[in-house]
Amino acid sequence: MTDFQFFATSPKAMEDILAKELKDLGAKNVKTALAGVAFEGSIESAYKICLWSRIANRVLLTLANFTVNSQEDLYDGIYKVNWFDHMKPDDSFAVSFNAKGSEVINNTHFGALKVKDAIVDQIRKKFNKRPDINLTNPNVRINVYLNRDQATLSLDLSGESLHRRGYRDITIAAPIKENLAAAILYRSGWPEVAKQGGSLIDPMCGSATVLLEAAMIAADYAPGLLHESFGFFKWKKHDTAAWESLLADAEQRKITGLQNMPTIVGFDASRRAVNAALLHIENAALQDYIHVERRDINDASPAASWPQGMVVCNPPYGERLGDKEETAELYRQFGDVLKNQFIHWQAAMIVSDPELGFRIGIRSEKPITFFNGAIECKLLRFAIEEKNFFIPKAKTQQDRIEQVISNQTEEDPHAEMFANRLKKNIKKMAKWLKCEDIHCYRIYDADLPEYAVAIDVYKGNKTWINVQEYQAPRSISPEKANARLSAALNEISTVFNLSKDNIYLKVRSKQKGSEQYEKLSSSESFEIVEEQGARLYVNFENYLDTGLFLDHRPMRLKIQQMAKGKHFLNLFAYTASVSVHAAIGGAASTTSVDMSKTYLAWAQQNMDLNTQESDNYFIHADCMKWLDDTVNQSPLDNTYDIIFLDPPTFSNSKRMEENLSIQEDHADLILNAAELLSDDGVLYFSTNFRHFKLDYDILSDLKVKDISAKSIPDDFSRNPRIHYCWEIKT
Secondary structure, eight states, rough: OOOEEEEEEETTOHHHHHHHHHHHHOOOOEEETTEEEEEEOOOOHHHHHHHHHHHHHHEEEEEEEEEESSHHHHHHHHHSSOOTTOOOOOOOEEEEEEEEOOOOOOOOHHHHHHHHHHHHHHHHHHHOOOOOSSSSOOOOEEEEEEEEEEEEEEEEOSSSOOTOOSSSTTTTOSSOOOOHHHHHHHTHHHHHHHHTTOEEETOOOOTTTTHHHHHHHHHTTOOGGGGGGGGGTTTOOOOOHHHHHHHHHHHHHHHHHHHGGOOEEEEEEEEEHHHHHHHHHTTTTTTOOOOOOOOOOOOOOOTTTSOOOOEEEEEOOOGGGGGGGHHHHHHEEEEEHHHOEEEEOOOEEEESSSSHTTTTOBOOOOEEEEEEEEEEEEEEEEOOOOGBBBOOOOOSSSHHHHHHHHHHOOOTHHHHHHHHHHHHHHHHHHHHHHTOOOOOOEESSOOTTTTTTEEEEEBBBSEEEEEEEOOOTTSHHHHHHHHHHHHHHHHHHHTOOOOOOEEEEEOOOOGGGGGGGGGGOOOEEEEEEETTTEEEESSSSSSOOEEEGGGHHHHHHHHHHOTTTOOOEEEEEETTHHHHHHHHOOEEEEEEEEEEEHHOOOOOHHTTSOOSSSSSEESSSSHHHHHHHHHHHSSSOOOOOEEOOOOOSSEEESSSSEEEEEHHHHHHHHHHHHHHEEEEEEEEEEEOOTTOOOOTTTTTTTTEOOHHHHHOGGGGTTTTTTTTEEEHHH
């Protein structure tokens, strides 16, 4: 039997899991690569992987490898393949083209057109017929990957991405893809627990992705059984007999597996989520094997008859600033539930911020890195045993500082070096700060690798220091890291001549119940600072962020200087400091839109601190939906002369109708926002996602100018990737 060369693609950080899976499915010469795995095998083995892989996105059959030093080389390499071996003259096809490091072709659309031309020209010359291009449902899918000067031409056997199992209603957004859910379950040990008859509970099940993947693993249910079609179905060399044999075997294995299913249960507080979960479970014909009910996280508990097993979930990440405090409290509640209701069970959860995982109060095993879309996440795994429980001792920022200092077990020999660097920075920046009338600024940002902290100074009626510690490298012992942090805190107090009561270490502490939503004027935790004519509330104690992003100072001043007589829109407004500057600059009106009632209340108090004559509007809404609804009004009620768009990197908040991923969604956000610009209006788009790439192709009808370098202030120049910013006009 002839062996062919294949490549199975996967999300980043899943390559090793996919490699093991492929070996178990009979693949030969398996070799991992970035975002995929190369392997050899028969066509039947590739069919089997399409049917059974829970991790792969696509399975590609390599047709040719060739060198590309010119556009003609690409055309010739494609033309040399006998396409009549793979498709009929009247078939339709689609081309996917990707390039990395090529000096010849770096525009994917142009590369795809060149490939298409070569195929069409060859078939038209032989048969005097032109095959159709069908991007949505082609007979044959062709993939070309150009890495520097080496091209790999492949036939896509999978068709639609394999992670789309077929049970999901496409109108219902999901915070996690099916293959990521399967990878989490594999890494958490669910297959072994299921074989032993253990239960699985997802107490925040959402639309049931984790539940369904867990059930399919336990039932030996091939994920490809629900696919309506594969890429090889209309391929000329398709082996129908081999496929039907594999299909019959998978159906029988599923029937056998369903006869001995473990208990699988999901809870969710959202009625909408429960309805979506029930629909997806029914689509997979697993309604007799998965139980879902509406239940708050505090009420999640196993029935006495359920065998001990696993708790697995994908809780909200809290990436949206307005959600962080609520999310932190949710994690604390979840930890209490685990410790009180699930003793001797195992648990696993995926988080984007390990600090939130700390709120659980249970020591985890070594975290495992995954990517949910573009967001790097950590899989935390817990053995729910009393010996692993802990309660963070620090209740306030000052408690945390005292705890760090009291736990110091060794002197730090470089403390004087750190103090000297602080003094040097203070002297260097003094003239600039006075000239620019700056009162809140970054004075130190991990300048010395031994002291990996960021230090921000805030001045109002007194001075406050906000210290953010970076995670120490694995090579640094906890004792040494603590010694350095303790030394840094002591030297900061000495150099600035400040009591430690005025120094805050970045630690998340959550107010309970309604305390979080008190009016600002009644809270002792809020202070007032001044910034270039604006007075603003900041909070060092109760929130993950102070309420003022110092790195956006130039943008606030720029908008203030150009706002006179203009209508200003602030999307994802946070505490609306940008709106305050626009109002001070004489804006005719400001409109601030945010999903958090807490931050909008803060925003209104900020505006009330400042004397201004503009009309100021505050809108409580999901910005994505608000933009859609506003743009679709006919005619538009309002347009804006200046728009500031600074979305979070990612959000899967349950208050949002759809999930937000800035890399995937930024083009739609920008295009919608641009629809609201007046004829001479300007949109400023900013993001702090370090790996962000603006999609210039989709935005080609707009005038886009990168102003990142000019938008970063001198005190953040050590970190030019603190944010990116673009000026956009229609």
